[in-house]
Amino acid sequence: xxxxxxxxxxxxxxxxxxxxxxxxxxxxxxxxxxxxxxxxxxxxxxxxxxxxxxxxxxxxxxxxxxxxxxxxxxxxxxxxxxxxxxxxxxxxxxxxxxxxxxxxxxxxxxxxxxxxxxxxxxxxxxxxxxxxxxxxxxxxxxxxxxxxxxxxxxxxxxxxxxxxxxxxxxxxxxxxxxxxxxxxxxxxxxxxxxx
Amino acid sequence: xxxxxxxxxxxxxxxxxxxxxxxxxxxxxxxxxxxxxxxxxxxxxxxxxxxxxxxxxxxxxxxxxxxxxxxxxxxxxxxxxxxxxxxxxxxxxxxxxxxxxxxxxxxxxxxxxxxxxxxxxxxxxxxxxxxxxxxxxxxxxxxxxxxxxxxxxxxxxx
Numbered sequence: 001x002x003x004x005x006x007x008x009x010x011x012x013x014x015x016x017x018x019x020x021x022x023x024x025x026x027x028x029x030x031x032x033x034x035x036x037x038x039x040x041x042x043x044x045x046x047x048x049x050x051x052x053x054x055x056x057x058x059x060x061x062x063x064x065x066x067x068x069x070x071x072x073x074x075x076x077x078x079x080x081x082x083x084x085x086x087x088x089x090x091x092x093x094x095x096x097x098x099x100x101x102x103x104x105x106x107x108x109x110x111x112x113x114x115x116x117x118x119x120x121x122x123x124x125x126x127x128x129x130x131x132x133x134x135x136x137x138x139x140x141x142x143x144x145x146x147x148x149x150x151x152x153x154x155x156x157x158x159x160x161x162x163x164x165x166x167x168x169x170x171x172x173x174x175x176x177x178x179x180x181x182x183x184x185x186x187x188x189x190x191x192x193x194x195x
Numbered sequence: 196x197x198x199x200x201x202x203x204x205x206x207x208x209x210x211x212x213x214x215x216x217x218x219x220x221x222x223x224x225x226x227x228x229x230x231x232x233x234x235x236x237x238x239x240x241x242x243x244x245x246x247x248x249x250x251x252x253x254x255x256x257x258x259x260x261x262x263x264x265x266x267x268x269x270x271x272x273x274x275x276x277x278x279x280x281x282x283x284x285x286x287x288x289x290x291x292x293x294x295x296x297x298x299x300x301x302x303x304x305x306x307x308x309x310x311x312x313x314x315x316x317x318x319x320x321x322x323x324x325x326x327x328x329x330x331x332x333x334x335x336x337x338x339x340x341x342x343x344x345x346x347x348x349x350x351x352x353x
Contacts, residue, residue, distance in 0.1 A: 029202075062333040062336070062337075065333075065337045065340075066266050066333075066336050066337055066339075066340045067340065068340075069337075069340045069341050069343075069344035070266070070340055070343055070344050070347070072344065073343070073344035073345075073347035073348050074347065076344075076347070076348050076351065077347055077348065077350075077351040080348065080351040080352055081351060130348065130351065133348060133351070133352055134352060139348070139349070139352040140202050140203055140345070140348075140349050140352075141202055143344075143345050143348035143349060143352075144202055144206070144345045147341050147344045147345050147348070148341060151337060151340075151341050155337075
């Protein structure tokens with residue numbers, strides 16, 4: 001057996017092993033996982049939450065990643081049950097704009113203000129993800145996918161935010177905030193022009 | 196393999212492992228016995244039709260309960276954690292038992308589910324017990340919040 005044949009056999013075996021999960025759970029999980037990753041408005045906002053948490057330091061740096069998924073899930077429950085939320089797309093875009101500004105200018109409001117802001121944004125994001133839940137092949141796997149992806153994006157933001165310890169790193173993080181804001185403005189304009 | 200590949204059973208088992216590990220090795224050891232024994236009892240009972248509508252909803256709720264306890268890093272007395280682990284073991288084992296079809300040997304299926312539960316809880320608890328740094332403790336709490344969030348969504352589409 002040559003290398004190509006062996007590689008093909010390994011691939012076939014791995015697909016067989018996943019056979020219990022794939023075509024259903026695996027597809028559902030990947031679909032949910034990729035929803036916030038390929039949705040650029042979601043992606044930049046989630047990374048910005050992590051960046052801002054890093055700038056706010058304790059306790060926000062750990063409270064935000066712990067509470068965000070829970071509030072997002074409440075939004076998801078609303079979306080999954082068909083309960084409408086006005087201007088969801090605009091709300092998501094605005095979350096990216098506002099979080100981008102917070103990061104760019106290193107705004108440090110009182111902890112409860114930051115918590116309320118992020119909570120409102122989490123609800124909008126969760127509603128958008130949750131609206132897709134009833135259409136998913138395996139809803140549980142889809143939900144697990146987007147919750148985990150969101151959490152990993154936060155962690156990526158927090159990891160990037162560690163750069164604020166250095167002056168150039170601080171400039172880089174604030175530049176990321178500007179980029180997040182620009183992306184948010186793009187999506188906001190697009191959604192307003194589409195309506 | 197069912198307990199490992201079925202998210203509706205895997206995540207609560209991970210939650211029990213995280214919770215047990217957070218309490219420390221002395222309490223975690225008791226959970227290592229309580230949960231698999233609960234699973235075995237549940238698989239045995241699940242071959243009947245007892246409480247057929249209540250159990251699935253209760254199992255979905257287990258995500259939220261376990262996830263919130265882990266996220267809050269709430270200290271549990273031994274009796275509470277062992278009781279919780281046993282009860283969730285019974286209910287999850289019950290749902291596993293419902294899926295026992297003619298193609299499986301019941302005894303081997305029961306042993307497999309219990310062993311899978313034991314392995315998941317043991318590995319996860321061992322990892323949690325061994326963590327020392329603050330950021331690692333935070334990561335465990337974040338994982339708990341993920342489990343609770345997934346549970347809320349699971350209940351929404353139930």
